[in-house]
Amino acid sequence: MARDTTADPRQEILRASARLFQQQGYDGTSMNDVASALNLSKGGLYHHFQSKEEILFELMNHAMDISEERVIGVVKTVADPEERLRMLIRRHIGVVLSERDREITVMLHENHPLSPSLRRRINARKKDYVHFVENLVAEVQRARGVVPRVTPRAAAFALLGMINWIYQWYRPLGTLDQDTLVQQYTEIFFRGAF
């Protein structure tokens, strides 16, 4: 994995594009803008990505890779279901608040024009993530052995909404720091769903 080196030109192009899309909008950014930002020739850019849509699609894919690696990948190593869910909440909040990745992960939530077939591939990955959370909630409910009052599906959507929405209001110097947020959201969700 070359994420932390600067030697992977595709990664650099994706990162620069994400920044430009945030600053001036997806539609307001041209392939020329991307090439200029990286001191690349237009031919150099097209060698890596054939279109802006391909960049958008790969950005979304990369955002899903980040979530799968840093959340699911770690969480899966935890045996106890409750601990696994606590870890998922902490890790997912960490991804949302990661300064380095925010410009990339936010792309998943915006309404940009992607062809139906590419849109379906991203949506399939999002659905897999929701199902993972849903199954984990069900597992914790079973482990607790009480009759659940909420469905794992509604609970999964509620949790992902709470967390994915953070980027809309979070300010690094605000009163809610990351640790407090993890503690409070874990408290709300565990009491709410179990």
Place this chain on the structure above:
Amino acid sequence: MARDTTADPRQEILRASARLFQQQGYDGTSMNDVASALNLSKGGLYHHFQSKEEILFELMNHAMDISEERVIGVVKTVADPEERLRMLIRRHIGVVLSERDREITVMLHENHPLSPSLRRRINARKKDYVHFVENLVAEVQRARGVVPRVTPRAAAFALLGMINWIYQWYRPLGTLDQDTLVQQYTEIFFRGAF
């Protein structure tokens, strides 16, 4: 209020613009596109709105008007704090799921280029809404008379995240219909925050 007539040209322009912004993106829509969609001359359009940014700003303002009228306005007439909060959850979910208004309200959540002074005015209205929810949560906590484990602020953000996120995944023919969603989210939030 002329919302339900078709005689208010500004309302019609806002509604048509919201649809175009959804379909082809904000940057991908020109003032010409808006005029054509309504069979207006360009002069006719500029008579009502001087720029696309003004349309975007007024759309966001209108989305806040909708929330204030249909959620806060109704909720304020309820005396009991718990009932008021239950009503707020039901009403806010109703606004998010309103087919008629979705194209307008979704504009509040997308990252579109608005000048700093206009952005501040919209953000101030959003903050007022968060504070209303936060105060209501605090009032319910006081009424219950138990030592709260979560802060009204974290709880307010969690609730708004759960609800405002719905548009990202909700499908009208899916397994979670609107009534079930209201019931499940109310259950999760009341158990989670109190």
